Amino acid sequence: MCRTVLRDGRTLLLTATVRPRANRADVKCVVPGAPALGERMAEVVRLARLTEARLDSRVQLVLGIDGAPQEGERNWELAAVLADRMARGAWRPPRGTGEVIALGWSDAWQLGRVDGYDAPPALPDTGPDMGPDIGQSTSARRELVLGGAGLPHLGALTGHADPGGSVSSVRTWFPLHSGGINDTLAWVEVSVAPLAADAPLPGADEEDTIAVPGVDAAAQLAVRQALAGARHGDGRGLGRWRTAVRFSEARFTGASYQLALVMADRLARGRDFVPRGRLIATGSSTAWHAGQVDAVDGREAKLALILAEAAAGDRVLLPGAWHDALPPGWAGALRAKGASFACVDRVGLI
Structure with missing residues (x-):
C-alpha cells in the first residue's frame, strides 16, 4: 500500500x-x-x-x-x-x-x-x-x-x-493517412534497457519483455509479435532487452507503422546506422522473422505526405514493391529537399 x-x-x-x-x-x-x-x-x-x-x-x-x-x-x-x-x-x-x-x-x-x-x-x-x-x-x-x-x-x-543512463530511446516516423486534414507524420518511440544475464525467468519469452502502454490489446499483441519476429534474425537480439514502445497517436488502424517500429528497435539497439535527420518509414510484413518487408495500402497518399513533410537530412524507407510505382519526379523532389530514400525488400544493414 x-x-x-x-x-x-x-x-x-x-x-x-x-x-x-x-x-x-x-x-x-x-x-x-x-x-x-x-x-x-x-x-x-x-x-x-x-x-x-x-x-x-x-x-x-x-x-x-x-x-x-x-x-x-x-x-x-x-x-x-x-x-x-x-x-x-x-x-x-x-x-x-x-x-x-x-x-x-x-x-x-x-x-x-x-x-x-x-x-x-x-x-x-x-x-x-x-x-x-x-x-x-x-x-x-x-x-x-x-x-x-x-x-x-x-x-x-x-x-x-x-x-536513464542505461536506456536507449529512438524515435522514427511513419505516415498516418486518414484521408483528410488529419494526415500527419506520426512517431513511434522504442526504448530498450539491458536485462541482467539471469533476468528472464523460466517460461518467459521475448514478447513478455515488451511493454506497449497506451494502445489497445490487439495493437499491443501486433507490436510484440513484430518486434519478437524481427529480432529472430538478429544474432544478438533475443533475451537481452526490456522494451517499451510508445506512439504519438495511440488510436490508429493498419500495420504500416511496422517498418518504422522495427527500425526504431534496431537503431536503439545499435544494429543500424543513425541518419542525419529523421528516419521515416512505412511497410509491414507477414514474415518479420525473415526480415521481409511487404507493401502497404495508400501508396499515393503516403508518398505525397512524406514528400510534403520531408526535410534536409531525413532518410525515407519504402517497401521494395513500390520501387517501380513511384510517381514521376517524386524521387528528384525528395532529393531536392536534401532527403534520401531507399526501397527495401528486407531489413538488414540499410
Missing part, C-alpha cells in the same frame, strides 16, 4: 497485490468510474518497470485506488510506481517504516526520471503512525517520498545511479 496527497489536500490510498498471472494481463488497474485513469495508471507502471534489471512475467499486479483524482492531477503516479514495486518485492521502504506517502509525476517514466510533484496545501506529518486507538502511536514512522529534488530518479530509491 502507498498513499498520496493531491493538490486539493485529499489523501488517497493505492493498494497493490500480486497473484499468479495465469495468461492474464501483467498489470490490471481498478479505478471505479474512471477507466481512462485506470489505463493511464497501467501505462505509468509498465513504463517505470523498464528501468528494472530483472523480469518476472509469472505474476499479475492488481492495483487499485480508493478515489478518483481530478483531471490533470498527477501526484498519484509516483505512489502507483512504489506500490507496484513494494508488492513485487522490487523495493522495500526503510526499516521501521509503517506507511509510505509518495507525491510525484514524470513525463519520462521509461527513463526512471521523476520530474517533480504538485504541492498540496500542507505536506503530511512524518511522525509516528497512529495506532487503532485514538491518541495511541506506534514506533513505526511515515516515509514521505517527494519527486524532483528529493527523488530525481528511481535509482535513488536503492542508492543506484540514474537508470
Whole structure:
C-alpha cells in the first residue's frame, strides 16, 4: 500500500497485490468510474518497470485506488510506481517504516526520471503512525517520498545511479493517412534497457519483455509479435532487452507503422546506422522473422505526405514493391529537399 496527497489536500490510498498471472494481463488497474485513469495508471507502471534489471512475467499486479483524482492531477503516479514495486518485492521502504506517502509525476517514466510533484496545501506529518486507538502511536514512522529534488530518479530509491543512463530511446516516423486534414507524420518511440544475464525467468519469452502502454490489446499483441519476429534474425537480439514502445497517436488502424517500429528497435539497439535527420518509414510484413518487408495500402497518399513533410537530412524507407510505382519526379523532389530514400525488400544493414 502507498498513499498520496493531491493538490486539493485529499489523501488517497493505492493498494497493490500480486497473484499468479495465469495468461492474464501483467498489470490490471481498478479505478471505479474512471477507466481512462485506470489505463493511464497501467501505462505509468509498465513504463517505470523498464528501468528494472530483472523480469518476472509469472505474476499479475492488481492495483487499485480508493478515489478518483481530478483531471490533470498527477501526484498519484509516483505512489502507483512504489506500490507496484513494494508488492513485487522490487523495493522495500526503510526499516521501521509503517506507511509510505509518495507525491510525484514524470513525463519520462521509461527513463526512471521523476520530474517533480504538485504541492498540496500542507505536506503530511512524518511522525509516528497512529495506532487503532485514538491518541495511541506506534514506533513505526511515515516515509514521505517527494519527486524532483528529493527523488530525481528511481535509482535513488536503492542508492543506484540514474537508470536513464542505461536506456536507449529512438524515435522514427511513419505516415498516418486518414484521408483528410488529419494526415500527419506520426512517431513511434522504442526504448530498450539491458536485462541482467539471469533476468528472464523460466517460461518467459521475448514478447513478455515488451511493454506497449497506451494502445489497445490487439495493437499491443501486433507490436510484440513484430518486434519478437524481427529480432529472430538478429544474432544478438533475443533475451537481452526490456522494451517499451510508445506512439504519438495511440488510436490508429493498419500495420504500416511496422517498418518504422522495427527500425526504431534496431537503431536503439545499435544494429543500424543513425541518419542525419529523421528516419521515416512505412511497410509491414507477414514474415518479420525473415526480415521481409511487404507493401502497404495508400501508396499515393503516403508518398505525397512524406514528400510534403520531408526535410534536409531525413532518410525515407519504402517497401521494395513500390520501387517501380513511384510517381514521376517524386524521387528528384525528395532529393531536392536534401532527403534520401531507399526501397527495401528486407531489413538488414540499410
